[in-house]
Amino acid sequence: MLHEESKLPNPVSLHVVMPSEARPYFIIVTSGMSNRPMNVPAGMDESARAECFLCLPADWPLSMINRGWREAEFAWPFFLLQECARFPFEHDTWLGYGHSVPIPHALDLAGRFTGVSMLQPLLMPEDFIAIEAGDDEVIWLLPVFPCTPEEMILKRLRGYAALSEKFVSMGVTELLDPLRPSVASTQ
Template sequence: MSKSTEYSDSGSPVYRYSDRQRDWQPAEYGEEEWVTRIEEHVQKYIGEADSVFHEILSDIVHIDVHVIKPTPERNFYTLFTTGMSFLPMNTPEGAEGFKYAELMICLPPDWPIEQGDLENSDNYWPIRWLKMLARFPHEYDTWLGWEHTMPNGDPAEPLSEQTDMCGIILLPPLQVHEDFLTLDMGDGREINFYAIVPLYSEELDLKLKQGSDPLLDKFEEYGVDELLDVKRRNTCKGD
């Protein structure tokens, strides 16, 4: 793992990572009670998962992606991970309360999500990013948290052929009750839930140059949240 040696114009550290220099590692599986508590928490505030994309072969941690189908109250798919929180992240001093996390994203009700559909990378990429990001902090001995961004490569390339968005930011989900955002596991450990929200290159640049606040102001203005819209307005176009 490369250490941070530079800072953005906003003063935030920029981390760059080279290919990992270690062998494949047998996965850590969470205790059954740990997974059950996450599932019950999501069911309480969002709904019961209808299906799960199980990993067959896992490296470091076993990441599953659970799928909640659209309902009249939430007319979109909700996808969430279990597995990221099986191990603590390597958080910096002052962020010890953010060692454990899980991720989520919401997809439109017409998103092709059957097994055969996911052979097409334009349909699969949200799941791939959930799994990749959930494993990333354990793979590189680092951490991910609120307002962290990640480009799709360097230079950043579109996430799929369906969109020009080319990176993501982690944000608290908005289409949920505020009590959903954290789960107290009762033993001093707390899981934080983050949504992955895709970004255009101009939005990535704004965050790097001016910090998160101006970008979040634009998101609030244009109603951007965890519900994916691959053709949504670029909130920084022309800035």
Template sequence: MSQELSQSGYPVYRHEERKRDIEFATENEQTMNAISEHVEKHIGKISSVFHEIISDLIHLDILIVNPTKERNYYTIVTSGMSNLPMNVPEGAEEFKFAELMLCLPSDWKLSQEAFELEENYWPIHWLKKMARLPHEYQTWLYLAHTVPNGDPAQPFASNTQLSGMILSVPTIVEDLKSFFTLSLPNETDVHFFSLIPLYKEEMDLKLKSGADALFEKLEKAGVNEIINLKRKNVAKKGFLFF
């Protein structure tokens, strides 16, 4: 892993692919049950779970909460990223364990047949990819960390120009403080971060001007973890707020 600084002073990490054999992982039933109860308490009843058959490094399940009248979107949450600690820097030990989430429009196709097309599968693909990344590269993920789809960044699929992810804090829960941190019986704290897909220009804005500048624009534009394939690019010239 190499590190350099962006124009805004943020570190940019470049990871090389690790050559290794698959490391089979099994499900941590106690932790998964705790995460499931946490999701149902703060978001809603879990309608289905995408279970992994063969797992590398961590057994990673995807929890699905169906749309409701109050929450007219799917909520998708990982369960298993926190089975292993991340390699956090000194001073960030309390953030060793994390899970990720994002939301999809109520008309998004979530069947196994639909997932044969990357246009439907890429949000799930990237939840799983991001959840494994810290363990694959012995690094960590935290608030405002961005991961592009390649270098240079390429669109996730043919139905979008979105091409990277940034970690944020969830906005869809009423009690963020209670939802953000799940304290397990073994005194481990698991933190729940949301993923927001970004355009390449928005990632460039963060590198140039910092995460605060980007988050301010995203917030003003109403951008959050609910994916909107037609949303405006807040970093493009001519984008105005009214």
């Protein structure tokens, strides 16, 4: 676990699930977002609690021995997850499937990704994405898909389903590929 030592009202730590033979990638999950309910509009059939996650390739320099993940080139996905987990509380809103979050600064060093979308998970089994928290409450695990500016425009103009369909057709999943081409440039 990567603990965030912060004076912010809602610190967000990160859990790291190590790769395995059956699942050859890291899973990084926020911890702290679900401590408070989000401001879900009345009448919505959505859970007020969620956490965010994304997957990193098995060769990402992420271990107690190889601390290369602290370098800016590799650290940005961790900061991104924390930023997404804070977003609903900083903006008095909520996040769920189909939502996008524009990020006012470049996420990665190359400046390719400028926002994220929360799309249906493609790698994770259904029993992974909903955690029964008791008292009929569910904590949803929302996959964070970093998006290029063109993908953010595609989502805004044509909707969640169009972006999701493009991602599926191009093989984009919640497993981060920082060098992947924009799916919006293949229209």
